[in-house]
Amino acid sequence: MATEKTTKKHYYYGLGRRKTAVATVHLQKGDGAILINGKDAGEYFNNQVLLEAIKQPLVLTGQNGKMDIIARVSGGGKRGQVDAVILSVSRALNELSEDFHTTLKKSGMLTRDPREKERKKYGLKKARKAPQFSKR
Numbered sequence: 550m551a552t553e554k555t556t557k558k559h560y561y562y563g564l565g566r567r568k569t570a571v572a573t574v575h576l577q578k579g580d581g582a583i584l585i586n587g588k589d590a591g592e593y594f595n596n597q598v599l600l601e602a603i604k605q606p607l608v609l610t611g612q613n614g615k616m617d618i619i620a621r622v623s624g625g626g627k628r629g630q631v632d633a634v635i636l637s638v639s640r641a642l643n644e645l646s647e648d649f650h651t652t653l654k655k656s657g658m659l660t661r662d663p664r665e666k667e668r669k670k671y672g673l674k675k676a677r678k679a680p681q682f683s684k685r
Contacts, residue, residue: 560619561644565636567662570625572633576641579617581607585634586621599631606639606658610649636661 560577583590583603590600607613618638622630639658642649653659667676674680 561641563637563639563641563644565633565638565640565661567632567636568625568629568665570622570629570633572620572622572630572637574621574634574637574641575619576638576645577617577619578615581614581617583618584620590618594627594631596627599627602631603634603638605656606635606642606653609652609656609658610642610646612642612645632662 560575563574563576565572565574583600585593590603594600594603603618604613607616607618618634620634620637622634624630625633635658639653643653643659650659669676672679
């Protein structure tokens with residue numbers, strides 16, 4: 550008798566980017582804990598507004614308090630990292646159930662913000678700021 554291996558996924562994966570920040574998220578059933586780089590989200594971000602922003606995709610889909618978020622973030626600043634986590638959580642929720650797609654899409658959670666910092670050009674102080682013109 551052949552034994553069947555059951556390869557049941559215990560988590561849902563999502564990848565998000567914003568500016569230079571990259572976030573990978575593993576979403577799994579749980580009691581609503583949020584871990585970022587091995588730390589509690591409140592300890593890592595230290596800002597209540599950013600914590601509420603991370604929970605927004607879960608609140609919209611009715612999964613708040615039912616899923617644990619385990620995120621690994623790198624690069625960028627805190628706000629860019631939060632936006633990357635939001636996108637990756639939304640993508641993981643979309644993988645969990647296609648029913649969430651329209652809700653997340655309408656609220657703009659599945660759209661990657663393409664704005665990046667413009668590169669510095671030679672002869673200029675920044676991307677567009679020129680040195681002060683001197684007539685003499």
